[in-house]
Amino acid sequence: MTRLANEPTTEFSVLVEQVARLIRHFDRRQKALLIQLVPELRTIRPEAADVPVEQDVLLTYFERKRSGWQECRPLRGDDPFLAGLTVAEFFALPEEEQARLWDQAHAEAWRESAGREQPVQADALPAR
Amino acid sequence: MRCLLDKNVARYAIAGLYHGRLRPLSSLEVSVLSCWRVAEERGVALYISLASFHVLQRLAGYAEVRVLLDSAQVLSPTRYHTRWTRRIQETTGLAREDAAMIALATFGGDPQGHILGVHALMTCDQPMIHGYRDRLPQLQRRLRAMAIQLPAPFHQVALPRLATPDEWLADLKEGIA
Numbered sequence: 001m002t003r004l005a006n007e008p009t010t011e012f013s014v015l016v017e018q019v020a021r022l023i024r025h026f027d028r029r030q031k032a033l034l035i036q037l038v039p040e041l042r043t044i045r046p047e048a049a050d051v052p053v054e055q056d057v058l059l060t061y062f063e064r065k066r067s068g069w070q071e072c073r074p075l076r077g078d079d080p081f082l083a084g085l086t087v088a089e090f091f092a093l094p095e096e097e098q099a100r101l102w103d104q105a106h107a108e109a110w111r112e113s114a115g116r117e118q119p120v121q122a123d124a125l126p127a128r
Numbered sequence: 129m130r131c132l133l134d135k136n137v138a139r140y141a142i143a144g145l146y147h148g149r150l151r152p153l154s155s156l157e158v159s160v161l162s163c164w165r166v167a168e169e170r171g172v173a174l175y176i177s178l179a180s181f182h183v184l185q186r187l188a189g190y191a192e193v194r195v196l197l198d199s200a201q202v203l204s205p206t207r208y209h210t211r212w213t214r215r216i217q218e219t220t221g222l223a224r225e226d227a228a229m230i231a232l233a234t235f236g237g238d239p240q241g242h243i244l245g246v247h248a249l250m251t252c253d254q255p256m257i258h259g260y261r262d263r264l265p266q267l268q269r270r271l272r273a274m275a276i277q278l279p280a281p282f283h284q285v286a287l288p289r290l291a292t293p294d295e296w297l298a299d300l301k302e303g304i305a
Contacts, residue, residue, distance in 0.1 A: 048149055058161050059148040066195040075146045075190045082187075091143060099136065102183075106135045107225060109179035116178075118204035118237040120244050126284035127130060127234075127245035 130173045130243065132203055132233045134251035135180050137293065138196060145192035156252060159293035163250065166300045168199065175203040175246055177232055203236035206244065208282055212274065219266050222259045230260060233288035234271070244281050249288045250296050257290045 023034065035041050051059075066072070075081075077088030083101045090098060133141075137160055144157035153161075167174055176184070181202045187193040209231050216227040233249040251257060260267070267287060275283050291299065 045150065047151060050152060051149065052152055055148060055153055055158065058158070058165065059145070061165050062145055062148075062161065062195060065199070066191040069191055069194045069198070072189055072191040072194045075142075075192050079190065082183075087146065091146065098139070102135060102139045103225070105183045106177075106179045109182040110225060110228065112182065113178050113204075116204065117209070118206045118239070119241050120206045120237045120281060121241040122280050124237065124242055124244040124281045126281055127243070127247045127286050127288065128284060 129170070129248075130175060130246035131167060131248045131250055131296070132175045132177070132229075132236065132246045132288070133180070133200060134229060134249060134253060134256075135177070135183075136252045137250050138176060138180050138184065140252060140293075141196055142187075142192050145195070156293070159297060160252075163293040163297045163300070164199065166297060170300055172300070174200040175236070175238075176200045177229065177236075178202055178204045201238055203232055203238065203246065205232060206235050206237040206282075208274075208278065209235040212271070215270050215274065216267065219270060220259045220263045222256060226253070226256045226259070230256075230288070230290070234285050235282070245285055246288055247286075248296065249290050250293055251290060252292060254292070257292065260290045 023031065026034065075087050077086060079087045081087045081090045082105055083090070085093075085101075090101070093101070140154075140157050140160040141164060144153050144161045147153060147157070148161075164174070176196075181197070184193050184197055188197055205228075209228075212235050213224070213228045213231040216222065216230050217224055220227065222230070229251075230249060234245045236246065237244055264287070271285065271287055275285050277283075278285075
């Protein structure tokens with residue numbers, strides 16, 4: 001079996017390989033039952049195995065935070081994003097082009113809000 | 129401690145959250161997300177500009193954007209922001225938008241009017257950082273000269289520290305920031 005990239009420990013990897021061997025012997029009904037019991041398997045892409053462990057920990061922190069927003073959904077490649085581009089199209093652009101479009105959107109937003117002044121209380125806390 | 133996130137930091141944060149489960153992230157994406165996490169754990173108040181807020185608000189239906197909007201407050205220009213932007217531009221030669229962002233870190237207020245300015249501006253823009261640091265003594269002199277004539281609380285304004293996410297992360301971990 002192919003070794004998993006960025007596997008946290010050899011012991012862990014051996015365990016996954018043992019489980020995989022067992023699952024390969026399942027028939028389709030048993031595999032479907034497995035997905036019912038572990039529904040998150042459907043949402044995980046195979047490339048996730050290449051994600052470093054530290055990154056996984058970091059992402060878990062933010063996923064916990066965003067789990068509170070039930071009305072929001074994760075970005076998908078075909079979602080509209082910026083400058084008439086979809087998410088996938090935007091992030092496929094070279095870094096300089098992404099920065100240019102992002103800056104352009106901000107420049108427009110600066111112009112729209114130009115001239116507005118936020119009132120400050122006399123006892124406001126300065127950054128000292 | 130208060131920290132303003134530059135527009136590019138917001139972009140790397142969203143890119144990191146979007147790509148995080150798909151591929152190994154770039155070092156910059158990891159740094160931005162790590163900084164964000166450590167800042168929250170240390171109780172650092174995070175801010176975004178009003179311009180960033182307007183851009184992100186259009187994307188607020190997406191969880192990756194919403195979590196950023198939920199984590200940061202909005203910092204808006206106060207009185208004297210335009211004047212200080214002009215002086216930063218004259219002194220550093222930076223683009224108007226970069227100067228406006230740095231000026232926001234000094235003359236920016238929250239919606240309640242409770243704060244004036246932030247302690248740090250986190251940016252991935254190296255030319256902006258260098259342009260600022262190269263002229264820091266001159267900027268300090270000009271800000272002192274300007275602030276001394278201003279009413280409270282504007283006479284107490286200070287310049288922010290400009291730092292990359294990596295520099296900021298190092299500061300946070302050492303307990304400096």
